Amino acid sequence: MLKNKTISERRDYWSIPPIDVYKIFGTSEQGLSQQEAQQRLKTYGHNLLPRQAFSGVQVLLRQFKNPIFTILIACAVVAGFFAELEQSIAILSMIALSVVLGFYNEYRAEKTVDNLRKSVSLKAVVKRDGKQSEIDSSLLVPGDIVKVYVGDIVPSDMRIVECNSLEVNEATFTGESFPVEKTKETINIQHPTPQQLTNYLFMGTVVEHGSGLGVVFSTGKNTELGSISKSLTRSHPETEFQRGVKKYGNMLITLTAALAIGIFSLNAIIGRPLIDALLFALAVAVGLVPELMPAIVTISLSQGASKMAKVKVIVKRLVSIEDFGNMDILYTDKTGTLTDGKIVLKDYYSLEESKDPRILSYALLCNAAVIGDKVTGNPIDAAIWEYALKNSEQKSLDAYTKVEEIPFDYQRRMMSVVVRKGEDLIFITKGAPESIIPKCKYVDLIERSGSVSDALDSINTKFFNLSQQGYRILAIAYRKMEEKKIYTIEDENDLTFLGFLIFTDPPKEGACQAIEKLKRMGVAVKILTGDNELVARKICEDLKIPVKRVVSGSDLAQMSATEFQELVEETTIFARITPEQKLDVIKALKKNGHVIGYMGDGVNDAPALYEADVGISVDTAVDVSKDAADIVLLEKDLGILANGIEEGRKIFGNTMKYILMGTSSNFGNMFSAAAASVFLPFLPMLPMQILFMNLLYDVANMTLPTDNVDEEYTQWPKKWDIGFVRKFTLFFGPFSSLYDFLTYGIMLFIFGAVTLEKAPLFQSGWFVESFWTEVLVIFVIRTRRIPFLTSRPGKWLTILTLSCIAFGTILPFTLLGSFLGFTALPTDYWVLLILMVLTYLLLVDAGKVFFYKICKF
């Protein structure tokens, strides 16, 4: 019986001959017995990948991961404790609104992605008790002998013991577009990379050509794919936006606690009743907290997600939208994201670079693709046919009749056919240039055929140059033949070199424009690929991505942590790197203060997608990659990215408006309330009045997510800068305090509200002034331009804000006003108030010009 230890610890089956692999796994060419297989299934479990099940509860729980909620809940509890039930309910309602909205949007997005998942179960052809049968791949166990054919998805990790022209597409694992040749031979490398493991088959890869037989050595979570899936079940790393909110939350807690303690102490010292002092301090503390922030953020994000859904972008995690807008580096995998992930024939030409039509005709004749409704078979042969059909160049074949075919094999690395054209018999060979060139004796030049020895240097140089440009190259050669009974590989000699076929994995349509647009938006595009350096360079050249530096995975492995930290900044391409190295690159850049986006669709991209601030995948990506992503593009159009980024920036812009305005004006008002409480014989505003004003202010801000954002704001990525928020609060807060103090002066010395009996007049005057300045300043602060003239606020923001102003203005004259302790204000006051508020708004605008001149954001 095979032990667990063997499975989990031993992985070097690449260096062991097939016969010994059978022995290690207690199996044979006849396969396991059914009984043994059942036993092993009990021991090792089903061959299924670990993945986080889609759970509504989890989506709900993650809505509470917001530090502002902690402050708000604390405020609600304390308010409730001091019988301020209305305020307590209001705060809890704000929290509930944010949670419900966030849950609804994220649940819907998760559900959509879950539905995208293919529910088809994979089948595997397995040999047990000497009989071959098809079983559900989840029932595979270590030691099973599995047969794979063209088109099969490899059902588990296997050591190849037999193979026949086996080629596997491992793009999803390694990022390499071209299929990889597989072998059963042992490999004598101590620490091979996945690309070097040519006698392994990895779960999730696709058989492109030939067939093979393998011994299963790992199943389920023990496979390479499984270990990647397993790493994604840990909790999601904090995004840049979440880190910013956390810092902001900490700043608020410090400020609130300091003010509350200070106010309580001062009021207690001057002899106010302790309970009044405490209630007032509490009201000031609650007044400082922008309780609507979570709701504003969630409404903004939900609206953004809806807009993005219309352009077929699914947002799985709402919080990622803001980082989507703020990312300054977008790392992308190459295959399937920048390129189509499909091989195409780019061109063909002779040694003299003339487009000899015989090259294509001969390549079509010497071809194993199957032509039906669709072209199928070996991807390289299929690419030749697709090229010909697209350019209607297959008609030239009518003059030829196929006589004989010598199939491709990996020893020769070429295939040959014999065709008849009229009286002539032509022997055509197509294959790897390094195999064909030595078989050539002549070269077909324009008017004559020369000796190959003369042209050998030119052929090799051309081949080398094309390879250096990242192309996959095949050579075509031919010879005239006499009629024979049997044609063999011995005839693949004395050939005449005709030309090259040049293959590539082309960039996606529109990718170049999309990258250019991203560049203009301040997003640097860089490549992390498992593919080789040359191919990555070529794609950068095609997409006009300036390459500063290229680093390979093996170079990375030899670097110190400091070197690595510096190198990541200036490197454009990381080639031949493993999923773990991709993760390291992203972590290092995050540490350097960047907001990182990562776009990929393969298994090897999943850890990076998970770690990045914004993980972007496509609907055709493997499940594990879609699971790890925050955003899924339903269309492979990179242009959508730019729209998403713009949307993210608008949302961030409106969120920051609320935070900046809310914090600074709240700070100003509460600061002046605290100061006034010391020198006035009564409270400058009753706790209930403060809380009501706060609530009214929040209502006015409810439509802030619909506000227009100035174009220049979305042109460049922004970042949470808590230092900037602090400076803004420090600078703009006192403006509001100043006019509060002025109002105190007016109420005390012009309207004589100095006695306890006249306290309601004082409080009403300050309430209206405070509310006007707090709300109207939104129109000044929301833009860096001239308010209304060069930057129009959103329609709904204007309507709701002005309605709230109207309500706040008439409030002292109403029954509700009387209930809250207000009284009617004299006419003279309104004249002074209008003048005062106008001066205030102009002064803030002048201050804004000064502030933005010296503080960049």
Next chain:
Amino acid sequence: MIEFNLFTWWAVAITFGIIFLILVSIYLYLDSRKKRREGLQNRTGASKFLIEFVFVWVLLSLLILYIVSIDLVSATLFAAGNIIVEVFLLIYLIKNRGQKSEQSRQLQIDNSS
């Protein structure tokens, strides 16, 4: 007597508010200069300083206006003073926006290059 005390308190509070704002402005200004690693003397000639701190001078004027008009209990002086300051600020802002647009354009060009 209590009114005198209250007025003193009030005058001290509003003066403190304005001084605090001026100090914050100077701090932010010096901080930004330090970050740009520019010599103060190169950029802050007397006229430049006067222009860049216009709103600070306005604040000081307002402080005098507010203290005097409230001390005299004169709503008329208060209103007239406010109107004069508003006109001045409007002129300043219109003139300053022109320069600001130029700067924004320059910043955009810098970014794109």
